[in-house]
Amino acid sequence: MAITYEEALASVLPIVRTQEVHRVTLADAAGEILAMDVTADRNIPPFPRAAMDGYAVVWTGRETESAYRVIGTVNPGSTWHGDAADSDCIGIMTGAMVPPPFDAVIQVELSEADPGGGVRFTGPVKRRANIAEEGEDVRKGSLLIGGGTLLSPHHVATLSSVGQWEVPVYKRPSVAVLATGSELLEPWESAQGPMIRNSNSHFLLAALKGLGFTEVRYLGIVPDDREQIVSKIREGLDCDFLLLSGGVSVGDVDIVPDCLSACGVRKILHKVAVKPGKPIFAGESPGGGIVIGLPGNPVAVMVHFHMFIRPLLLKASGTAEYLPKPIHLPLASSATNKSGGKKFTIARLETHGGVTRVAEIPSHGSGDFVSAGRADGVFEIPLGTVELPAGHLVRFYPIWGNFLSKEG
């Protein structure tokens, strides 16, 4: 009896362990996983900051009634000290510190030169107008980025602003990739007759690189031969993760689970009630490594790299959030699920008349991986649901989309 996709993830995630921590500088931080909480070392803004170019005044509510004397100027990065009468102002630029006793900034658009050499204001302002107050965005000491955050460039901006130019991040696990199948040749070999080219390994290597994994070992192709498979598995078990494709079904040539067992790999699960990808195998090596056996069909490999393997790899890399998060969007047409399990269907997002819908990509099934090249991601039809009508809100996972368009 196959377990559910959710049960499968829940049975492997608990044995996933994170690696050590090392330090990287800002230039290498994006894409890595922060290994500490980062707090604000100052208030943000760190001082009352002018939000407009103009004049700082001591607010009276009678700013439009008489001319002001301009007794100084303060630019970003500079300071001004002094006393000021009610009729005194200073020129101030956006980003500059508003010095005491001034407590309002009148934008330059509401000013005009006074014949007497000063300035007149043409509109009233409120007290503290156009001042971003010290600490109004962030108070000193407050949490800015939690440990376990997968750092994006906008987190790099935050790190920069609080002086965190070198931060601890988790080391990534090492990953080995192995393809099994006597029908496989490498892309640089000539393929004829019953032979096909290995695409799964090169997909996995590219996907791993894209996620920032650098310690990746490609073990090549091994034919459906017990001794050779066992030998390659032993090599792969040196890594924290071993990802195999092919040889996990029930057929006579599907000997990967047996070979894994011969290498001491403890089976956690074999077969998941999910389409594509039903024959998935997961196990734990004697050294505590994670072994995932994927079926040979390329769509299953593409889908489950994101839906099954990526959560494990991310957790092993220290992320606090590692499960794929769906966007609920309406189906463009009805969709069926005859699989008896959960179905992940490849789809594009299409927008017509201001409504974005999930459009299933016509495909000949799990062998038709070229169709996946046009997909933005997959949507889910739950286990036990045979048909969903057009317009139904489905869980769409944008796992492949780059969200680019020819038209704006």
Next chain:
Amino acid sequence: MAITYEEALASVLPIVRTQEVHRVTLADAAGEILAMDVTADRNIPPFPRAAMDGYAVVWTGRETESAYRVIGTVNPGSTWHGDAADSDCIGIMTGAMVPPPFDAVIQVELSEADPGGGVRFTGPVKRRANIAEEGEDVRKGSLLIGGGTLLSPHHVATLSSVGQWEVPVYKRPSVAVLATGSELLEPWESAQGPMIRNSNSHFLLAALKGLGFTEVRYLGIVPDDREQIVSKIREGLDCDFLLLSGGVSVGDVDIVPDCLSACGVRKILHKVAVKPGKPIFAGESPGGGIVIGLPGNPVAVMVHFHMFIRPLLLKASGTAEYLPKPIHLPLASSATNKSGGKKFTIARLETHGGVTRVAEIPSHGSGDFVSAGRADGVFEIPLGTVELPAGHLVRFYPIWGNFLSKEG
């Protein structure tokens, strides 16, 4: 009079030129932009392929009536030749070539051993059942991936399958990054008084790296001093793109446009009817390079790296699609736009009760870049629209979301 965001993009895109082409291997292809059309070198599948483990028979429609003799076996990667009577079958494994004269595959689940040594079938099948026909996914010679495609790992799978282990991709433009502002210090410096740390440049450097730009030159911080700015601009004009932050507003210290003019940069636009980011400057250097001056406020830099600069960088990198593609999603709460232009508002996607909505992130405005760290992207309120009600479908751009979750 400020031009619209769309007019701004349309006025710069035509002068963007692509670079030369060089060849990369599969290991380096993902993230690059393909510089040729890739077609299928064979039919896919390249032969009639067994889609199930089972037995290949010569279809008669009477498969359940009598026992069959098993006269051979064919595995993936191997071939079988011979003659077969109507009562003969061969064992066949998923992925193997179905040899003539066989024209149907009966799955192993519909078979049982016959006491006479052969096999009996317990269910009927149709002619050509469980056979993926030669060329049913892709015909030899047909277009698989168009030139100008930003290659994802699933495109790497397609390239592998058709033997394209080394492909031409566009070289990326070189990019220089310069921050201006007398108030700026680097993250590794102690910031006190009116000084703040430079976050914009480190955001830009991280974002450029994430998009695969490797020829990136960081010119550091320059104070609001004409001579120093001009000197740094001259350095930056050696690159195909020069990205500046700060100094493009109307204030006395906003001297960047003047300095660019002094360096021979032709102004294309200055000020766009958009919030944040109104003071954006764009120009063309004497050598044909693109110069973009961003305001100093970090949210504007983050938004317009994706909404304004990324399209230019992608076009210069050869992509056929370079404009951000929105997903239309309902607003969680009403949203206002007092800017007089188009407004991009930072937001998160939130799902409750099976409905995903766009939730504006409360923020103190364009200085509050820490809020952007919690955003999945931005949504758009059109120019001329002052308020949108809750539930209204808005254009949401998922420019920052990693779509990860703690719960499944």
